[in-house]
Amino acid sequence: MTAVEDSTAVAENTATGHDEYLRILDAIQTGALHLLAGFPHQPSALRVQVGEVTIEAEWQVSPAPVIAAPVAAGTVDVAGGAVETSAVQDSPTVGALFRAPSVGVFYRSQEPGAEPFVEVGDRVTAGQQIGIVEAMKLMIPVTAQASGVITEILKENNEPVQFDEPLFSYSPE
Numbered sequence: 180m181t182a183v184e185d186s187t188a189v190a191e192n193t194a195t196g197h198d199e200y201l202r203i204l205d206a207i208q209t210g211a212l213h214l215l216a217g218f219p220h221q222p223s224a225l226r227v228q229v230g231e232v233t234i235e236a237e238w239q240v241s242p243a244p245v246i247a248a249p250v251a252a253g254t255v256d257v258a259g260g261a262v263e264t265s266a267v268q269d270s271p272t273v274g275a276l277f278r279a280p281s282v283g284v285f286y287r288s289q290e291p292g293a294e295p296f297v298e299v300g301d302r303v304t305a306g307q308q309i310g311i312v313e314a315m316k317l318m319i320p321v322t323a324q325a326s327g328v329i330t331e332i333l334k335e336n337n338e339p340v341q342f343d344e345p346l347f348s349y350s351p352e
Contacts, residue, residue, distance in 0.1 A: 203229075208317055222282075225315060274330055277323060277347040279340040283314035285321075287336045295336075301329045303349065310346060327351045 211227055214234065222236040279285065287295040287310055297309045303323040310321035327349035334346050 211315075212317060212319065274348045275325070275327065275351050276333075276345040277309060277321065277349060279312050279334075279342060279344045279346055280321060281312050281314045281319050282342050283312040283319065283340060285334045285336070285338050285340045285346060286311040286313065287332070297329050297347070299329050299332060302352075303327060303329060312340060321346060323349075325349075325351055 207227060207229065211225060214225070214227075214236075224235075224237040226233065226235040226237075228234075287297075289296070289311070297303060303309060304326045305323055307323045308320045309323050309329075312319045312321055329347055329349050331348040332346075333348060334340055334344070340346065
């Protein structure tokens, strides 16, 4: 073999190795997304190890939220003293919502500087991509679950989101 043939063979092996690496990485990403989709609630962490197969999912345990009940206007007796109260207004109804499919960082566009997937007033159809949530370097598409018109954008670009957190409100069609 000549030096030229040797360098060509090395380049082909390197390209083949890189292609194999990309194929394996793609298979791991696809498997992780499939695994995440199968959980009833998105984990706060997911660890995948290929050698001797290890998959670990972790969920954060959080205390039950404390929700204050609305109080009617009037006087309430508290520990022997009367306290004046005013009526608590309910927050306005936002409407139907598109929610985050995972914990991660929300992006409104495909890449920095690109046009957002949707704006207020845009008509969307079921299955249309309307955003992205990045979770552990995986880009998870946010898709419209139903057809409608976007009425409000509830999260800003590059903002952290929790699983099932509202991202957009819309008016169903």
